[in-house]
Amino acid sequence: MEWHSDIGPQYEGEVVRKEDLWIEFGGPKVARKFELCRLKSPEQIEHEKVEIIGKDINEMEEGGSYPIAIIVDVAGEQLDEDALPVLERRIHMFASYIEGWYHMNQRADTWIRVNKTAAKKGWTTLKEFGEILNFLYTSEMDIIEKIQTTLVTDPDLIEKLYPEAKAAYAARDQRVLTLHDEDVDTFYGCVLCQSFAPTHVSIISPDRIGNCGAINWFDGRAAAKIDPEGPIFAIPRGDLIDPTKGEYAGANQVERERSLGTYDRVYLYSAFEHPHTSCGCFEAIVFYIPEVDAFGIVHREFKGKTVIGETFSHMAGETSGGRQVEGRLGTGLEQIRSPKFIQADGGLHRMVWMPKEIKERYRETIEAKGLWDKIAIEEDVADVDQLLKWLDEHQHPWLMGQVELPT
Ligand code: SF4
Numbered sequence: 253m254e255w256h257s258d259i260g261p262q263y264e265g266e267v268v269r270k271e272d273l274w275i276e277f278g279g280p281k282v283a284r285k286f287e288l289c290r291l292k293s294p295e296q297i298e299h300e301k302v303e304i305i306g307k308d309i310n311e312m313e314e315g316g317s318y319p320i321a322i323i324v325d326v327a328g329e330q331l332d333e334d335a336l337p338v339l340e341r342r343i344h345m346f347a348s349y350i351e352g353w354y355h356m357n358q359r360a361d362t363w364i365r366v367n368k369t370a371a372k373k374g375w376t377t378l379k380e381f382g383e384i385l386n387f388l389y390t391s392e393m394d395i396i397e398k399i400q401t402t403l404v405t406d407p408d409l410i411e412k413l414y415p416e417a418k419a420a421y422a423a424r425d426q427r428v429l430t431l432h433d434e435d436v437d438t439f440y441g442c443v444l445c446q447s448f449a450p451t452h453v454s455i456i457s458p459d460r461i462g463n464c465g466a467i468n469w470f471d472g473r474a475a476a477k478i479d480p481e482g483p484i485f486a487i488p489r490g491d492l493i494d495p496t497k498g499e500y501a502g503a504n505q506v507e508r509e510r511s512l513g514t515y516d517r518v519y520l521y522s523a524f525e526h527p528h529t530s531c532g533c534f535e536a537i538v539f540y541i542p543e544v545d546a547f548g549i550v551h552r553e554f555k556g557k558t559v560i561g562e563t564f565s566h567m568a569g570e571t572s573g574g575r576q577v578e579g580r581l582g583t584g585l586e587q588i589r590s591p592k593f594i595q596a597d598g599g600l601h602r603m604v605w606m607p608k609e610i611k612e613r614y615r616e617t618i619e620a621k622g623l624w625d626k627i628a629i630e631e632d633v634a635d636v637d638q639l640l641k642w643l644d645e646h647q648h649p650w651l652m653g654q655v656e657l658p659t
Pocket of ligand 1: 341442443444445446453454462463464465466467531533534
């Protein structure tokens with residue numbers, strides 16, 4: 253097969269900036285987009301088929317942002333549901349292998365930018381993108397016996413298909429809630445994002461989903477089994493050095509080995525001292541607010557200014573790149589439901605601000621902790637001065653001195 257761009261790992265890490273943008277799919281300007289991998293029986297799949305539903309590239313305008321659903325259907329005797337999140341996350345890697353293409357994020361946040369050089373090279377159809385995905389999946393993963401890729405750009409159909417994707421993501425997230433770090437002797441590491449953040453390694457434990465929110469402990473286990481030489485690998489948990497901060501000998505060792513020696517310690521349950529590294533794909537950022545000595549959290553989809561006057565993208569610039577930044581923690585949103593979420597710093601009881609959308613999404617968890625009317629949203633306060641007053645009026649337990657930090 254011949255394509256209009258070269259493909260290979262040498263193009264991973266290639267960024268498409270605004271000035272060089274030709275067209276983009278998904279991303280913040282597009283309301284609905286997603287990527288999903290589904291398990292099918294062999295007879296349900298027409299091997300290597302690529303179907304485009306909706307506008308194709310040759311009908312799109314330069315500079316435009318378009319909705320997309322990337323649906324990869326796979327079949328294979330050794331494949332099971334556990335493998336799907338792992339295969340799905342490879343969309344990030346394979347799309348980034350294409351010269352001139354830049355993939356970010358995951359699940360319902362997917363974002364692809366294509367540069368002007370790709371336009372000059374003659375790209376006119378998404379069919380080639382689907383063919384490249386089919387080719388890379390089958391060449392790199394023997395476990396896939398049949399594959400079919402559907403690329404939907406029709407917004408109405410994407411909207412119709414979205415509940416299926418959302419249900420799949422929720423089922424994956426739910427499964428890990430009953431398992432905890434103390435129940436296992438193996439964690440998993442992921443270095444898939446090192447092409448963009450060379451010192452970043454995600455430590456994935458039952459109580460800590462990967463920063464992108466797309467890979468939980470079960471997914472890590474499945475990935476390490478399917479592709480032992482791949483970017484996701486087992487970490488013997490090792491001695492528990494600090495149960496409050498979540499410091500484990502095994503995680504420290506991997507941090508040392510895989511961060512180019514930049515870091516040698518990592519706390520899984522704290523935003524201070526040795527917080528987890530932040531790549532660039534994180535779903536959300538936990539940020540310290542010094543004026544109230546507490547935290548806020550903001551997710552990628554929130555377009556406004558946070559209570560500290562910064563937007564998500566501004567904050568992301570200061571947080572990303574594979575660094576440990578005290579008081580700034582790139583994280584998967586599911587961490588909110590983890591009992592160990594920044595537990596050393598006071599956990600959810602020290603959270604004072606979040607966008608309404610996050611608050612609604614995690615209503616059950618927030619209500620269970622008695623914090624529903626204690627955490628401010630963008631509609632309640634516009635800045636830190638208002639926040640202080642609001643928290644006082646609402647008797648936030650952290651400000652009332654009712655939260656004791658674990659020792
Ligand atoms: S954010 Fe972490 S878990 Fe997710 S793909 Fe990147 S390195 Fe892996």
